Amino acid sequence: MESIGIIVNPLSGNGRGANIWGDIQAYLQANRISYLAKLTTQAGEATQHAITLIQEHHVQRIIIIGGDGTVHEAAGGVWQHQNSNGSSPVCSLAIIPAGTGNDFAKAYGIPNHPLEALHIALHAADTLQIDLLYASQINQVAVNSIGAGFDGMVAKLTNEASYKKFLNRLGLGRLSYFISILRVFTTYQPSTAWIEVDGSVTKLPYMWLAAVANIPFYGGAIQICPTASPTDGMADVVVIQSKSRIRLLPVLFTVYQGKHTEHPAVTFYKGKSISIRTEKPLLVQADGEFAGSTPLQIELLPAAITVIRSKPTA
Numbered sequence: 406m407e408s409i410g411i412i413v414n415p416l417s418g419n420g421r422g423a424n425i426w427g428d429i430q431a432y433l434q435a436n437r438i439s440y441l442a443k444l445t446t447q448a449g450e451a452t453q454h455a456i457t458l459i460q461e462h463h464v465q466r467i468i469i470i471g472g473d474g475t476v477h478e479a480a481g482g483v484w485q486h487q488n489s490n491g492s493s494p495v496c497s498l499a500i501i502p503a504g505t506g507n508d509f510a511k512a513y514g515i516p517n518h519p520l521e522a523l524h525i526a527l528h529a530a531d532t533l534q535i536d537l538l539y540a541s542q543i544n545q546v547a548v549n550s551i552g553a554g555f556d557g558m559v560a561k562l563t564n565e566a567s568y569k570k571f572l573n574r575l576g577l578g579r580l581s582y583f584i585s586i587l588r589v590f591t592t593y594q595p596s597t598a599w600i601e602v603d604g605s606v607t608k609l610p611y612m613w614l615a616a617v618a619n620i621p622f623y624g625g626a627i628q629i630c631p632t633a634s635p636t637d638g639m640a641d642v643v644v645i646q647s648k649s650r651i652r653l654l655p656v657l658f659t660v661y662q663g664k665h666t667e668h669p670a671v672t673f674y675k676g677k678s679i680s681i682r683t684e685k686p687l688l689v690q691a692d693g694e695f696a697g698s699t700p701l702q703i704e705l706l707p708a709a710i711t712v713i714r715s716k717p718t719a
């Protein structure tokens with residue numbers, strides 16, 4: 406079997422990561438499965454853990470126990486290693502979901518049950534080479550999405566909110582994104598932006614959000630870009646524009662099912678190179694984590710890393 410590294414964010418899901426790690430560790434030891442584990446002690450550390458596991462310990466598979474923020478950081482480490490060595494993917498990533506949103510796990514069919522997710526990670530029966538989104542201003546890659554405006558504010562508010570902790574304790578963490586959406590919705594002021602997709606520029610008056618997606622979901626299974634695929638070599642972009650707040654209400658309540666796509670306030674683009682400029686700086690989220698402010702320049706990196714997914718049933 407390939408040598409296995411494990412990165413654990415014990416604080417993900419407000420302590421769910423630590424609990425799951427206890428169960429996983431017991432299982433691995435009882436079954437004499439060897440591994441090397443690294444626990445994060447501060448934000449940002451999963452990137453260096455991934456680099457260390459690959460460069461110093463030569464692991465070929467990294468299992469992440471955490472949420473989308475931890476996947477974001479670990480994938481960044483795998484990508485940085487490959488980039489500095491000019492190598493094709495050498496280390497695959499698997500996830501045992503322990504976070505609040507867990508959109509990455511959902512995109513690859515990984516169940517919430519930790520031991521079921523572990524079996525998928527250990528057997529690695531099906532792997533995918535997935536695209537990444539590279540944001541040059543912050544020199545970071547994203548696995549799920551990068552967005553500016555409304556969703557940047559929602560991500561910031563959710564990550565700072567006391568109700569996220571409370572709802573995570575009840576196993577209802579995803580609801581915290583919905584509460585933040587409602588809070589931001591009542592006060593958000595749209596502004597003018599310009600988007601450039603593969604050289605073609607469009608002015609966007611009254612822009613609420615512009616999100617570049619690699620998978621269909623964000624914010625805990627909101628189907629923001631139903632057609633996004635991490636294997637098509639293209640980034641999907643969704644833009645929401647509206648002068649009127651009330652006119653956007655139907656979008657708010659249909660976006661969870663991905664049924665907002667026909668609403669006149671919603672426009673989709675597809676491309677490999679996307680830039681977003683705004684008349685005033687807007688907050689940016691990358692994989693649900695705060696990632697600075699606009700302007701943004703995003704390049705699609707095709708088939709950049711390998712992910713272990715649940716084997717689709719025939």
Ligand SMILES: Nc1ncnc2c1ncn2[C@@H]1O[C@H](COP(=O)(O)OP(=O)(O)OP(=O)(O)O)[C@@H](O)[C@H]1O
Pocket residue numbers: 414415416417418419445446447448449450471472473474475476478503504505506507508692693694
């Ligand atoms: N030991 C730690 N102390 C403080 N912050 C940490 C620690 N380990 C990781 N982090 C940070 O916690 C943040 C959130 O982690 P993660 O995304 O895994 O969990 P979550 O927020 O509960 O889930 P989700 O992103 O799915 O909503 C990340 O930005 C990460 O950098």
